[in-house]
Amino acid sequence: MVASSVLGFPRIGPNREIKKVVEAYWAGKTNAEEVTKVAAEVKKLNWTELQQRGVTYIPSGDFSLYDHVLDHSAAFNAIPKRYHGLGLSPLDTYFAMARGRQADGVDVPAGEMKKWFDSNYHFLVPELDDAVEFKLNFNKPLEEFNEAKALGITTRPVVLGPITYLALSKATKEAKADFEPISLLPKILPVYKQLLSELKAAGAEWVQIDEPILVTDKGANFESQYVSAYPDLVAVAPKLLLTTFYGRLESNVNFIAKLPIAGLHIDLDRAPEQLEKAINAVSSTPIVLSLGVVSGRSVWKTDFSAAIKLAEKAISALGEDRVIVATASTVLHIPVTLASEKKLTEEQKDWFSFALEKASEVATIAAVVSGSQDAAVAAALEANRTSIAKRRDFEKNSDDSVRKRVASITPDQYERKSPFAVRLDAQKVLNLPKFPTTTIGSFPQTKEIRQARAKLGKGEISEGEYEEFIKKEIESAVRFQEKIGLDLLVHGEPERNDMVQYFGERLSGFVFTQNAWVQSYGSRYVRPPIIVSDVSRKEPMTVRWSQYAQSLTSKPMKGMLTGPVTILNWSFPRVDISRELQAQQLALALRDEVCDLEAAGIKAIQVDEPALREGLPLRRADWDSYLNWAGNTFKLSTAGVGDHTQTHSHFCYSDFDDIFPQIQRLDADVISIEASKSDMKLINTFKHYGYSNNIGPGVYDVHSPRVPGDVEIQERIKAMLAYLDQSLLYVNPDCGLKTRGWKETEASLVSLVQAARWARENYV
Numbered sequence: 001m002v003a004s005s006v007l008g009f010p011r012i013g014p015n016r017e018i019k020k021v022v023e024a025y026w027a028g029k030t031n032a033e034e035v036t037k038v039a040a041e042v043k044k045l046n047w048t049e050l051q052q053r054g055v056t057y058i059p060s061g062d063f064s065l066y067d068h069v070l071d072h073s074a075a076f077n078a079i080p081k082r083y084h085g086l087g088l089s090p091l092d093t094y095f096a097m098a099r100g101r102q103a104d105g106v107d108v109p110a111g112e113m114k115k116w117f118d119s120n121y122h123f124l125v126p127e128l129d130d131a132v133e134f135k136l137n138f139n140k141p142l143e144e145f146n147e148a149k150a151l152g153i154t155t156r157p158v159v160l161g162p163i164t165y166l167a168l169s170k171a172t173k174e175a176k177a178d179f180e181p182i183s184l185l186p187k188i189l190p191v192y193k194q195l196l197s198e199l200k201a202a203g204a205e206w207v208q209i210d211e212p213i214l215v216t217d218k219g220a221n222f223e224s225q226y227v228s229a230y231p232d233l234v235a236v237a238p239k240l241l242l243t244t245f246y247g248r249l250e251s252n253v254n255f256i257a258k259l260p261i262a263g264l265h266i267d268l269d270r271a272p273e274q275l276e277k278a279i280n281a282v283s284s285t286p287i288v289l290s291l292g293v294v295s296g297r298s299v300w301k302t303d304f305s306a307a308i309k310l311a312e313k314a315i316s317a318l319g320e321d322r323v324i325v326a327t328a329s330t331v332l333h334i335p336v337t338l339a340s341e342k343k344l345t346e347e348q349k350d351w352f353s354f355a356l357e358k359a360s361e362v363a364t365i366a367a368v369v370s371g372s373q374d375a376a377v378a379a380a381l382e383a384n385r386t387s388i389a390k391r392r393d394f395e396k397n398s399d400d401s402v403r404k405r406v407a408s409i410t411p412d413q414y415e416r417k418s419p420f421a422v423r424l425d426a427q428k429v430l431n432l433p434k435f436p437t438t439t440i441g442s443f444p445q446t447k448e449i450r451q452a453r454a455k456l457g458k459g460e461i462s463e464g465e466y467e468e469f470i471k472k473e474i475e476s477a478v479r480f481q482e483k484i485g486l487d488l489l490v491h492g493e494p495e496r497n498d499m500v501q502y503f504g505e506r507l508s509g510f511v512f513t514q515n516a517w518v519q520s521y522g523s524r525y526v527r528p529p530i531i532v533s534d535v536s537r538k539e540p541m542t543v544r545w546s547q548y549a550q551s552l553t554s555k556p557m558k559g560m561l562t563g564p565v566t567i568l569n570w571s572f573p574r575v576d577i578s579r580e581l582q583a584q585q586l587a588l589a590l591r592d593e594v595c596d597l598e599a600a601g602i603k604a605i606q607v608d609e610p611a612l613r614e615g616l617p618l619r620r621a622d623w624d625s626y627l628n629w630a631g632n633t634f635k636l637s638t639a640g641v642g643d644h645t646q647t648h649s650h651f652c653y654s655d656f657d658d659i660f661p662q663i664q665r666l667d668a669d670v671i672s673i674e675a676s677k678s679d680m681k682l683i684n685t686f687k688h689y690g691y692s693n694n695i696g697p698g699v700y701d702v703h704s705p706r707v708p709g710d711v712e713i714q715e716r717i718k719a720m721l722a723y724l725d726q727s728l729l730y731v732n733p734d735c736g737l738k739t740r741g742w743k744e745t746e747a748s749l750v751s752l753v754q755a756a757r758w759a760r761e762n763y764v
């Protein structure tokens with residue numbers, strides 16, 4: 001009998017229960033007991049649902065109130081010094097590490113957040129140095145294993161592997177210059193041994209130990225660490241299933257298969273071609289091969305026939321007992337269940353499969369390849385065949401005019417008319433001072449804004465009343481910016497529900513869900529639209545609002561658009577055509593919008609590509625091809641304007657070292673980037689490569705409610721000017737402000753404007 005498994009499950013709750021309770025807790029509206037209670041209910045529901053769907057191996061220990069990497073740091077006592085001695089409870093210390101804390105005389109910033117591999121999920125980067133004293137503050141996988149056991153459900157605990165954990169960590173500021181977190185492996189292993197032996201004593205048969213670092217190029221550097229650490233762990237642990245996901249192991253499979261592990265999981269959704277190599281590597285060992293045949297990243301129904309083929313291949317080589325049919329990765333990255341969607345048509349619903357449906361898929365595929373004679377299994381198999389065939393039919397009815405337009409793109413459409421120096425001169429029409437101050441685009445999405453949108457959705461207010469409301473919001477954003485003295489204004493985006501959803505709703509080719517939330521970080525969940533057919537623009541999407549905002553002020557107004565790569569990367573893409581083709585379709589639609597904004601008198605237009613970097617393939621060998629088409633689609637969307645129109649772009653990260661030439665190639669007139677949490681490493685990169693266009697490194701961190709003082713911002717500007725040409729520096733926050741409140745936004749921006757004034761007075 002072939003077993004089935006799910007590697008991890010969304011922990012947000014079917015109705016965003018976790019977001020609601022932790023946000024209430026942060027606001028002081030509920031207590032820690034209530035948080036624990038709601039968390040227990042969500043965990044119980046997840047385990048029960050997976051059990052009911054017939055999944056053999058159900059995960060536990062994968063739940064989190066904020067982030068599983070942060071949980072791991074808290075459990076292993078990797079708590080940076082600045083959070084010590086604040087007189088906070090363990091839960092409040094945990095949340096202080098996650099989001100900073102500024103209350104009751106405590107003022108600590110949050111830790112750094114980074115993208116989790118190539119996903120849209122963010123984790124808190126562990127900070128380590130030689131002084132860290134690892135110990136087990138609590139055994140989370142054990143607690144959850146016991147919690148499930150008390151409900152009569154046997155689970156397979158999930159633990160973040162030691163080498164991946166250390167590989168994702170960074171050195172603290174106090175660490176000695178050549179410190180590498182991986183050097184702490186001998187120090188952290190005893191804690192892992194304790195954690196694993198406690199799980200064994202509690203009766204866990206298997207433990208899933210996640211080592212996704214093995215699918216990156218870095219993975220190969222850690223061969224000696226794997227070879228030395230794992231025999232040690234295996235000696236005291238339950239059976240270890242070493243899991244790799246999001247990509248291919250390549251030659252790493254050779255040393256992994258020699259480890260004394262009981263099982264190995266590989267991702268066959270992202271890399272089906274690695275099956276044969278993996279079978280060969282484990283065939284002469286007792287290792288069980290867990291096959292990730294059901295995507296943890298895609299919302300599309302699994303094509304059972306393709307998955308069955310892969311499973312049968314493994315079974316014929318290894319036997320039924322040595323094969324598990326599994327999700328390719330955790331299904332954290334997709335919404336909880338299709339059952340919550342009431343507005344999708346039956347045809348659309350039939351295309352998709354969310355987390356719970358994926359659980360049924362692994363169970364069905366495992367039953368089919370085990371030779372099940374069950375009528376329900378046969379019916380599910382037949383239904384899948386019919387669904388897949390219907391979708392293939394739909395795909396054939398693509399929009400021919402869109403495809404023809406993509407096919408006739410010419411090289412000159414990718415380039416601006418003149419080089420930057422000429423444009424810089426032409427853009428004097430904007431009349432900006434030195435050290436121009438601006439924001440990234442969005443202002444706080446207040447309760448009133450969300451309520452008005454909800455009322456419109458329910459038909460409680462008319463389209464006209466909503467428009468009036470939005471106009472008032474825009475006007476107050478404009479007046480606010482004028483009052484505090486910003487130079488390049490934005491309309492504040494009150495009409496935007498989300499930077500991707502808003503555009504998706506106005507473009508042909510997308511469908512939308514009601515409740516299909518996925519966790520981006522902490523309590524921030526997003527509801528990505530789904531691209532289902534060829535994309536085109538029906539009519540202008542933003543022009544009216546930008547034009548209205550510009551009519552209110554004599555200062556220049558920035559038009560705000562989301563770039564093609566970001567719309568693609570933050571949507572659930574199609575799987576039947578390439579991502580490149582989908583991005584080109586989006587770029588042409590945006591190009592029309594950019595040109596319409598210019599024609600409407602908007603002098604600066606920002607096309608954001610915060611997701612450009614996170615779309616990078618995990619393997620370096622695949623980068624050039626991605627960066628080439630991704631960069632081209634950005635250029636295609638922005639290059640249609642005249643020299644006098646200033647193009648901006650924004651990037652929500654600071655790792656530019658390795659993609660710098662591509663950022664330079666985008667040739668945006670101004671780029672704004674996240675810098676506030678990554679010190680000056682980033683600025684150094686720009687200096688090193690000689691970035692020639694305008695640049696606005698973020699001068700404060702918007703991801704935390706903490707308010708920076710003006711002297712703090714002056715110091716940042718001063719530090720930046722040691723590296724950057726003062727005539728090219730813009731002063732802005734490090735990201736959009738929509739998740740912030742007005743109070744801290746106003747205080748922070750006042751500091752920012754004061755600091756820019758100081759710079760004008762102190763630099764000639």
Ligand SMILES: [Zn+2]
Nearest residue numbers: 651652735736
């Ligand atoms: Zn950003």
